[in-house]
Amino acid sequence: MEAMQTPQPKVSFKEQMHQAREDAILQSACRLLGEKAFDAMTMDDVANAVGIAKASLYKHFCSKEELCSAAMVQILERVQAYLAGLPADMPPLEKLHALVRWSLERLLTNEMPLLPSRNSTLRAVLMANKDYLNGLVTVSDQIGEWITQAQAQGVISPTLPPLVVLYTLYARACDPVVSFLKEGGQYSDAEIVELVVRTCFDGLAAR
């Protein structure tokens, strides 16, 4: 019988190193994809950001597409965790507000957006990725539930198809208004978030 000096299996050190390196790669890819488009980001960029050779990247991910897909799956897992962490007694409408705020804060700090922009090459890649699609369905189901609850309470317009509401919320995750206002330099990050949340839920027309 082997000695059990540690509660972890014997490969833990190596595997932990491997996992840590992989996380560092994903984190760098996340940040870079927040700053530039998929096509504009190169594997050299990622390698330099992580501080390893480009060839080493391919020991972890067999292609640029796979690397970026894994990064996007991680983002989905993070939003799932965020949504799951919202207080159970929080009203559905406030949960939706919180989701949009979370997305906008990511945009403002140039982290990878929850969704790639329209016409992005990355989008075609993701639509062929099973893990990504599964995560997207899970998140969409959760949000869809809150939407229908909010509509039942009459706080989200009941005449809007839930799908339209869902997509409209998703679209805030890559809303160019954020970049425009940030480049203008006239508003603080917090003000930008509030302005976009307000136009999203209340619209431009006077109430």
Next chain:
Amino acid sequence: MEAMQTPQPKVSFKEQMHQAREDAILQSACRLLGEKAFDAMTMDDVANAVGIAKASLYKHFCSKEELCSAAMVQILERVQAYLAGLPADMPPLEKLHALVRWSLERLLTNEMPLLPSRNSTLRAVLMANKDYLNGLVTVSDQIGEWITQAQAQGVISPTLPPLVVLYTLYARACDPVVSFLKEGGQYSDAEIVELVVRTCFDGLAAR
């Protein structure tokens, strides 16, 4: 004194051909940029779409950047013409509605959007193009005027900064909600336009 057999100058034929070819190039570039991102579109794509050799493109435009900038300037001229053609007695709010509809219809037919998406390489190119910036300022001034008028009438929320309203309208021109809904296949183009216009001006919350 020369004979004046035609009202045009003697180079008209050649110049007309030249101009026609150039328009065809711009039109193809416009369509292609509606379908894919600037980085993903190649000069070979454009040449094939027009039906000429790639080298011929460079007799008209000295670089890919210049070609695409010219295409974007053309779009701006087109929206200027559209805005100028709106009835003078149309209420400002309806003019803003019309602008958003025009943008969304372009998106639905995969024509080049009024604005490139966030993080697009094209955006950096355009921000260095004087003609584009001039056109953008002209359009923004016109729209800005209608926004303040609509706010004075109390039909656009007077507490929203006009700049935020302007950017929010611009952002509809590359709204991914349109692609999402179109891919879903559940709604007609006209329905999609109305749904997006409605969420833009009235918001998601019940009124």
Next chain:
DNA sequence: GTCTATATGACGATAGAC
């Protein structure tokens, strides 16, 4: 598994004949 060095291919841009 990490590195250096390189194969492979794509794309922007040009040369030179017609």
Next chain:
DNA sequence: GTCTATCGTCATATAGAC
């Protein structure tokens, strides 16, 4: 001005030593 053919460059991906 248009074409065919090509150059130069850069990015993905791999080979092979350690």
